[in-house]
Amino acid sequence: xxxxxxxxxxxxxxxxxxxxxxxxxxxxxxxxxxxxxxxxxxxxxxxxxxxxxxxxxxxxxxxxxxxxxxxxxxxxxxxxxxxxxxxxxxxxxxxxxxxx
Amino acid sequence: xxxxxxxxxxxxxxxxxxxxxxxxxxxxxxxxxxxxxxxxxxxxxxxxxxxxxxxxxxxxxxxxxxxxxxxxxxxxxxxxxxxxxxxxxxxxxxxxxxxxxxxxxxxxxxxxxxxxxxxxxxxxxxxxxxxxxxxxxxxxxxxxxxxxxxxxxxxxxxxxxxxxxxxxxxxxxxx
Numbered sequence: 117x118x119x120x121x122x123x124x125x126x127x128x129x130x131x132x133x134x135x136x137x138x139x140x141x142x143x144x145x146x147x148x149x150x151x152x153x154x155x156x157x158x159x160x161x162x163x164x165x166x167x168x169x170x171x172x173x174x175x176x177x178x179x180x181x182x183x184x185x186x187x188x189x190x191x192x193x194x195x196x197x198x199x200x201x202x203x204x205x206x207x208x209x210x211x212x213x214x215x216x
Numbered sequence: 217x218x219x220x221x222x223x224x225x226x227x228x229x230x231x232x233x234x235x236x237x238x239x240x241x242x243x244x245x246x247x248x249x250x251x252x253x254x255x256x257x258x259x260x261x262x263x264x265x266x267x268x269x270x271x272x273x274x275x276x277x278x279x280x281x282x283x284x285x286x287x288x289x290x291x292x293x294x295x296x297x298x299x300x301x302x303x304x305x306x307x308x309x310x311x312x313x314x315x316x317x318x319x320x321x322x323x324x325x326x327x328x329x330x331x332x333x334x335x336x337x338x339x340x341x342x343x344x345x346x347x348x349x350x351x352x353x354x355x356x357x358x359x360x361x362x363x364x365x366x367x368x369x370x371x372x373x374x375x376x377x378x379x380x381x382x383x384x385x386x387x388x389x390x391x
Contacts, residue, residue: 117220118219118220118223118334119326119332120332120333121322121325121326121328121332122223122227123223123260123264123334124325125322126227126230126231128318128321128322128325129318130231132314132318133231133235133237136238136314137238141238142297142298142299143243143297145243145247145285145289145292145294146246146297148285149243149246149247152250152277152281153250156253156257159257159269159273160257160260163260163261163264163269164264164334166264166266167265167266168332168334168338170338170339172341172346172349173349175266175268175269176346176349176350176353178266178269179269179346180357180361182273182276183361184364186281186368187364187368188368189284190284190368190369190371190372193288194371194375194376197288197291197292197376198375198376201378206292206294
């Protein structure tokens with residue numbers, strides 16, 4: 117028997133690691149990986165809540181999150197390739213056309 | 217007891233992978249530690265009984281998405297990232313702030329839901345039951361995700377194709 121809170125704390129730690137990586141990383145691919153890490157943390161809390169309430173909808177929602185994450189990964193990586201082709205860099209500090 | 221031990225071992229591997237993702241400079245090392253995180257998360261899903269989700273986690277996330285990442289890293293020849301200077305105030309205030317906030321949230325979670333526990337394999341999510349739900353209760357969202365995936369495929373093809381490939385005149389027909 118494991119308290120549900122442990123799963124939620126693990127999910128929170130993963131999400132926090134994703135947020136920290138999103139903020140401190142300067143490589144656009146690693147930033148993207150941090151987003152995937154955040155999605156994984158949320159998925160774990162979905163499955164934990166599904167087990168707590170004995171309802172399978174949580175697991176179905178994890179499936180939907182995975183589909184959306186896969187679609188997001190393909191489009192995002194295509195955008196990264198397009199950015200690299202025009203700017204010749206992966207550093208987000210040098211992609212600053214929108215900066216005032 | 218076994219459940220708790222397995223949970224703690226794989227949670228430790230998971231957190232270690234996540235921290236290693238932050239610590240590594242080279243993107244390929246970060247990608248490999250993300251694979252570790254996803255694989256150990258699949259074990260956590262199995263402990264909760266979500267067999268279908270665990271299988272999809274390994275196949276889609278650790279398999280397909282991470283292969284895509286590794287291919288892009290290889291394609292763009294990504295090297296070590298050059299770090300920009302972070303502010304000292306953020307370092308001094310940020311780490312205790314994150315720790316304090318995290319401990320507060322953890323304390324509240326344990327206090328609020330400490331009595332609620334899950335047993336090993338609490339809610340079996342076999343592919344058959346998940347599939348039944350997907351094709352009956354969640355049929356409309358399922359069909360909408362298929363359109364989303366179609367749009368994602370088209371977007372990836374349009375965005376990643378070379379600009380000159382779009383402007384190339386149509387090939388002359390063989391007579």
